[in-house]
Amino acid sequence: MFRLLGPVAVLDPAGTPLPVGGPRRRALLAALLLHPGTNLPVERLVGMLWPDPPPPTASTMVHGAVAALRRALEPSAPHVLVTRDGGYVLEVPPEWVDAARFERALEAGRRLLATSPQRASSLLSEALAEWRGPALAGVEEPFARAAAARWDELRLQCFELHADAELRLGRHSTVLARLDELAAAHPLREELCAHLIVALYRCGRQAEALAAYRRLRATLVCELGVEPGERLRGLELAVLRHDQRLQPAHTSGATLPAPLGSFIGRDGELDELPALVRSHRLVTLTGPGGSGKTRLALEVARRLTDVDTYLVELAPLPTSALVAETLAVALGIRAEPGHALARTVAAALSFRPAVVVLDNCEHLVSACAELVQTLLAGAAELCVLATSREPLGVPGERVHVVRPLPAAAADESWERAAASDAARLFADRAAAAHPGFTVTAGNAALVGEVCRRLDGMPLAIELAAARAATLPLAELADRLDDRFALLESATRAADPRHRSLAAALAWGYDLLPAAERALFARLAVFPAGFDLAAARAVCGGPSDVALPLARLVASSMVNLDDQADGGARYRLLESVRAYAGELLDGPTRAALADRHASHYLGLAQEAQPRLFAAGSGPWLERLHAERDNLRAALAWCFDADPERGVRLVRCLWHYWDLRGSRDEGLHWVQMALAAVGPDRPDQRMPLLSAGALLHVGRADLAETVRLATEQLALSEPRCARRWEGDALAMLATVDWARGHFDRAQQRYEDAVEACLDGGDVWSAALAEAQLARLHRDRQEPDAARLVALRSLAHADDVGEDVARGLALDVLASLEFRWGDTAEAGRLVAEALALYRGVRYREGEASALRLAGEIALRAGRTAAARDAFRTAFELCRRIGHRAGTAGALEGLADVATMSGAGDAAAALLEEAAALRARIGVPRLAAG
CATH class of the missing domain: 3.40.50.300 (P-loop containing nucleotide triphosphate hydrolases)
Structure with a gap:
C-alpha cells in the first residue's frame, strides 16, 4: 500500500513500513505515484526533482534511486516499477494508493449526500480516515506542493460535506468541536462557518452562533472587502428569529431508499x-x-x-x-x-x-x-x-x-386512454427503455389493451413496458394473449390479478434465451441481494453468468443496485422471486440451496480468522451486507445438514456480539447446541462459549453460568486449555457482576493463564482487561495498571480492534483516576476510534462518557457537553438505558459547572427515574 496523505510511505501486506530511503527517493516515489501508469522519461524526472540547472549527475542519481526503490518494493509488490522506452512507470491499482481511495470515497459521499446522508457520512468518514498528516509531508519540490495543495483543499471539502451529512442526521453535537477548530483555522470559508452556526444554534448556543457570523463578516470585510453571501445572511436572520427550519429534519438511522423511478397514479x-x-x-x-x-x-x-x-x-x-x-x-x-x-x-x-x-x-x-x-x-x-x-x-x-391501476375501456377516446393511470405508468417505463416513446392516437388502443389484459397490475405493466424497446406493441399484445391461454388451465381457480402478474412474468420469461431462462429460475435461491461472485458460485455452470445476468437486468427481470464503493448487487423483487422459484423442481431447488449454503459458509470461514486480526472492520461490514443470505443458509442447513449449520454458527458469533444481534445469535446457537450433544465435546465447547458470551451481553447471568459450567466440565478432563480459560473468564465476569470480587479475581487470573497455554491470546487480552477493571474498582491502581498494560501488549500482538480498544479504554480510566488527564484523553480518543472502526456501539458509548468526564475535569465544558450529548443520543438509539442515564448524569455535571443549577436538577431527576425503572443504581465516583 502506498501513502501520500501524510509522509510518503509504502507498507507491505501486513502493514509494516518498507525502507524507502531518504528524501530524494521519497520525492521520486511521489512523482511516480502522481502519474500512475504514465511513462516518465528520465529528463522529466530530473526536472521534477532538481531546480534548474540540475547537477551533472542527476540522470545517474535517478537511475540509482529507481533501482533502490525497486529493491525495496520487489518482495511485497513485484513488477510494479518497470522500465519503458527510456523512462519509468509505476503500475499500481488505484486501491493501493490512499489518495485514490480518499478521492473515490469523497466523490461517492458527495453523490449520496442528498439522498442517503447516513451512507454519505460513513463514506466521508472513511475518506478522512485515510489522512495521517499534511499531504506529501517532507516532499518540498514544486510538483509535490501543487498536488498537496489540491488534496488539502479536497480534505477541507470532505470535512464540510461530512459536517453537512452529520447535521442532516441531527448529530450537531458530534461535529461541533471539529467545526469550531476548522472555522478558526480557515476564517474565510463560508461553508464551514454556516455549518458551525447551525451546530451552535442546535446545541442551544445562540449567542455563540451569532458571534461566529460576526467574526466571519468582519474578516471578509477587512481582508477581501466583501459581505457574506446570501446564505450566511439568511442564517443570521434565522438564528435571530429562532426559525424552526434550523432544527434537524427528522431522519431515521436507516433512511428510506431513493425511488428508482417516478411514482404515477394513486x-x-x-x-x-x-x-x-x-x-x-x-x-x-x-x-x-x-x-x-x-x-x-x-x-x-x-x-x-x-x-x-x-x-x-x-x-x-x-x-x-x-x-x-x-x-x-x-x-x-x-x-x-x-x-x-x-x-x-x-x-x-x-x-x-x-x-x-x-x-x-x-x-x-x-x-x-x-x-x-x-x-x-x-x-x-x-x-x-x-x-x-x-x-x-x-x-x-x-x-x-391496494387495487390495480385504472385502465381505460376499449371504447374510450385515445386522449382519455392516454391519461389513465395504467397507460401513464406504461408510457413512463417504456420511455425509460425506449427514449421518445409516448402514447399517441396511433398506439393508444394497443397500450390500453396491454394494460387491460394485465388488469392494471403495476408490476406486470412495468415488466411489459420494459419490452417496448425490443418488440412492436402489436406483437407484445399478441404474446400476452398466448400466455393467458397457456396459463388458464393451470390457474383457473386463482384470482385473475394473480394470473395477470404470472402472465407478464411468464411472457417475459419466454422471451429470454435459454441461458437467461435457466439462470433466472436459479436466482430464486437468493432471499435478497447478491453479488456477481455469489451468482457465479451458486448458479453458474459451464459458462459464465455475467452476460446472462446483464441481459436479465436489461429485461427488467432482475434489479441492479449500484453500490457507493463502485460495486453492484443484484436482487429480484419478491413477487418475481416467488415466480422464479415456481419454475424449479424439488431436486433442483435443494441442489441450489446446498450450493448457496456452501458459498456463504465459505465466505463466513474466510471472514472468521480475519475478525480477530487487524483490519476486521471491512469483513464485519461484508458479513452484515450478506446477513439475509447467511440467515437463509443457516435455516437450510439446520433443516437439511445441521453439521454445516454448526460450522456457520462457529464463524458468526463474534459478528452477532459486536453488532448487538444477541437474540439472533442465541437463536442459532441453540439450534447448533441441539445438533451437537455432550458426546462431541470438541464441537460443543465453542458453541457453549458463544452462547455464554451472548447471554452475558444480555445480563442473563444464570444462563451464562449454566453454559460456562458445562464448558468447563468438558474442557478440564481433556486439557482443552483454550476453552477452559474462556469458561473461567465467563464465570469470573458473573462473579464480578454479583460482587464476588475475590473469586472473580482468582478466576480471571486462572483464565488468563489457561488461555495463553491454549494459544488464545485474544481471549487472554480480554480477560486481562476485565481483571484490570476489577483491580480499579477495588482501588488497587498499581495492580490495575500492570494488568492493563499486559492486556494492551497481548491485544497489540493480535491486532484486533475490540481487544485493543478495551485495553486502551481501561488504561484511560486508570490515567483519569490516578494519573495524567491529558494522557487519559489521548488513550480514550484512540479507543473510541477503534470501537467506531468495528461499529462496537456499547464500547463507543462507554468511551464517550469517559471522554466527557476527562474534558469536564480539564474545564472544557463545551467538549464535555458534546461528548455526553453524543453518548446520550447513541445510547438512546441502541436501547442502552443504563448508558442513557449515565450520559444524563454527565450532562447534569456540565450544567452544574456552567452555573445552570435548575437544568442540572432536571437532568438528574430524569436519570434517577430511568435508573429506578431498570433497577440499576448509580455507582459512586472514586
Missing part, C-alpha cells in the same frame, strides 16, 4: 393515507403480489416529513424468530440486558413521533402482529404502516386494499 390514496396512518396508528396495505403495496407505502412514508421514518424489510426472513431482531437492526437498536428486545425497541421509539414501515408481513403474520401490539403499547407516538397479502388482525388495525 393521487387520492396519497392524499388519504398519511392522515389515516396518523389517526389509526396501524394501517395495513393488503393486495396480491405486484399490486404496488411496497411502493405506495414508501411514498406515503416520504410524505410524513415531520416524523422519523424506518423501513423494515421482512421478505428475506426464514423464521418468525428473527422479526424483532430485524426491526432492531433496521433502527440501529440493540438488546438491553435483562429486557425483551421488543420492549427495548418500543422504549427507544417512545422519545419522539416515528413511523415504521413493515414490508412483506404475509409469511410472518403472527409474529408481526405480536410485535406491533408491543410497539404500539410501549410507544405512544409511534405509527406502523404494514404491507401484507392479508391483515395482521391487531385490534385497531385499519386495512386498506
Whole structure:
C-alpha cells in the first residue's frame, strides 16, 4: 500500500513500513505515484526533482534511486516499477494508493449526500480516515506542493460535506468541536462557518452562533472587502428569529431508499393515507403480489416529513424468530440486558413521533402482529404502516386494499386512454427503455389493451413496458394473449390479478434465451441481494453468468443496485422471486440451496480468522451486507445438514456480539447446541462459549453460568486449555457482576493463564482487561495498571480492534483516576476510534462518557457537553438505558459547572427515574 496523505510511505501486506530511503527517493516515489501508469522519461524526472540547472549527475542519481526503490518494493509488490522506452512507470491499482481511495470515497459521499446522508457520512468518514498528516509531508519540490495543495483543499471539502451529512442526521453535537477548530483555522470559508452556526444554534448556543457570523463578516470585510453571501445572511436572520427550519429534519438511522423511478397514479390514496396512518396508528396495505403495496407505502412514508421514518424489510426472513431482531437492526437498536428486545425497541421509539414501515408481513403474520401490539403499547407516538397479502388482525388495525391501476375501456377516446393511470405508468417505463416513446392516437388502443389484459397490475405493466424497446406493441399484445391461454388451465381457480402478474412474468420469461431462462429460475435461491461472485458460485455452470445476468437486468427481470464503493448487487423483487422459484423442481431447488449454503459458509470461514486480526472492520461490514443470505443458509442447513449449520454458527458469533444481534445469535446457537450433544465435546465447547458470551451481553447471568459450567466440565478432563480459560473468564465476569470480587479475581487470573497455554491470546487480552477493571474498582491502581498494560501488549500482538480498544479504554480510566488527564484523553480518543472502526456501539458509548468526564475535569465544558450529548443520543438509539442515564448524569455535571443549577436538577431527576425503572443504581465516583 502506498501513502501520500501524510509522509510518503509504502507498507507491505501486513502493514509494516518498507525502507524507502531518504528524501530524494521519497520525492521520486511521489512523482511516480502522481502519474500512475504514465511513462516518465528520465529528463522529466530530473526536472521534477532538481531546480534548474540540475547537477551533472542527476540522470545517474535517478537511475540509482529507481533501482533502490525497486529493491525495496520487489518482495511485497513485484513488477510494479518497470522500465519503458527510456523512462519509468509505476503500475499500481488505484486501491493501493490512499489518495485514490480518499478521492473515490469523497466523490461517492458527495453523490449520496442528498439522498442517503447516513451512507454519505460513513463514506466521508472513511475518506478522512485515510489522512495521517499534511499531504506529501517532507516532499518540498514544486510538483509535490501543487498536488498537496489540491488534496488539502479536497480534505477541507470532505470535512464540510461530512459536517453537512452529520447535521442532516441531527448529530450537531458530534461535529461541533471539529467545526469550531476548522472555522478558526480557515476564517474565510463560508461553508464551514454556516455549518458551525447551525451546530451552535442546535446545541442551544445562540449567542455563540451569532458571534461566529460576526467574526466571519468582519474578516471578509477587512481582508477581501466583501459581505457574506446570501446564505450566511439568511442564517443570521434565522438564528435571530429562532426559525424552526434550523432544527434537524427528522431522519431515521436507516433512511428510506431513493425511488428508482417516478411514482404515477394513486393521487387520492396519497392524499388519504398519511392522515389515516396518523389517526389509526396501524394501517395495513393488503393486495396480491405486484399490486404496488411496497411502493405506495414508501411514498406515503416520504410524505410524513415531520416524523422519523424506518423501513423494515421482512421478505428475506426464514423464521418468525428473527422479526424483532430485524426491526432492531433496521433502527440501529440493540438488546438491553435483562429486557425483551421488543420492549427495548418500543422504549427507544417512545422519545419522539416515528413511523415504521413493515414490508412483506404475509409469511410472518403472527409474529408481526405480536410485535406491533408491543410497539404500539410501549410507544405512544409511534405509527406502523404494514404491507401484507392479508391483515395482521391487531385490534385497531385499519386495512386498506391496494387495487390495480385504472385502465381505460376499449371504447374510450385515445386522449382519455392516454391519461389513465395504467397507460401513464406504461408510457413512463417504456420511455425509460425506449427514449421518445409516448402514447399517441396511433398506439393508444394497443397500450390500453396491454394494460387491460394485465388488469392494471403495476408490476406486470412495468415488466411489459420494459419490452417496448425490443418488440412492436402489436406483437407484445399478441404474446400476452398466448400466455393467458397457456396459463388458464393451470390457474383457473386463482384470482385473475394473480394470473395477470404470472402472465407478464411468464411472457417475459419466454422471451429470454435459454441461458437467461435457466439462470433466472436459479436466482430464486437468493432471499435478497447478491453479488456477481455469489451468482457465479451458486448458479453458474459451464459458462459464465455475467452476460446472462446483464441481459436479465436489461429485461427488467432482475434489479441492479449500484453500490457507493463502485460495486453492484443484484436482487429480484419478491413477487418475481416467488415466480422464479415456481419454475424449479424439488431436486433442483435443494441442489441450489446446498450450493448457496456452501458459498456463504465459505465466505463466513474466510471472514472468521480475519475478525480477530487487524483490519476486521471491512469483513464485519461484508458479513452484515450478506446477513439475509447467511440467515437463509443457516435455516437450510439446520433443516437439511445441521453439521454445516454448526460450522456457520462457529464463524458468526463474534459478528452477532459486536453488532448487538444477541437474540439472533442465541437463536442459532441453540439450534447448533441441539445438533451437537455432550458426546462431541470438541464441537460443543465453542458453541457453549458463544452462547455464554451472548447471554452475558444480555445480563442473563444464570444462563451464562449454566453454559460456562458445562464448558468447563468438558474442557478440564481433556486439557482443552483454550476453552477452559474462556469458561473461567465467563464465570469470573458473573462473579464480578454479583460482587464476588475475590473469586472473580482468582478466576480471571486462572483464565488468563489457561488461555495463553491454549494459544488464545485474544481471549487472554480480554480477560486481562476485565481483571484490570476489577483491580480499579477495588482501588488497587498499581495492580490495575500492570494488568492493563499486559492486556494492551497481548491485544497489540493480535491486532484486533475490540481487544485493543478495551485495553486502551481501561488504561484511560486508570490515567483519569490516578494519573495524567491529558494522557487519559489521548488513550480514550484512540479507543473510541477503534470501537467506531468495528461499529462496537456499547464500547463507543462507554468511551464517550469517559471522554466527557476527562474534558469536564480539564474545564472544557463545551467538549464535555458534546461528548455526553453524543453518548446520550447513541445510547438512546441502541436501547442502552443504563448508558442513557449515565450520559444524563454527565450532562447534569456540565450544567452544574456552567452555573445552570435548575437544568442540572432536571437532568438528574430524569436519570434517577430511568435508573429506578431498570433497577440499576448509580455507582459512586472514586
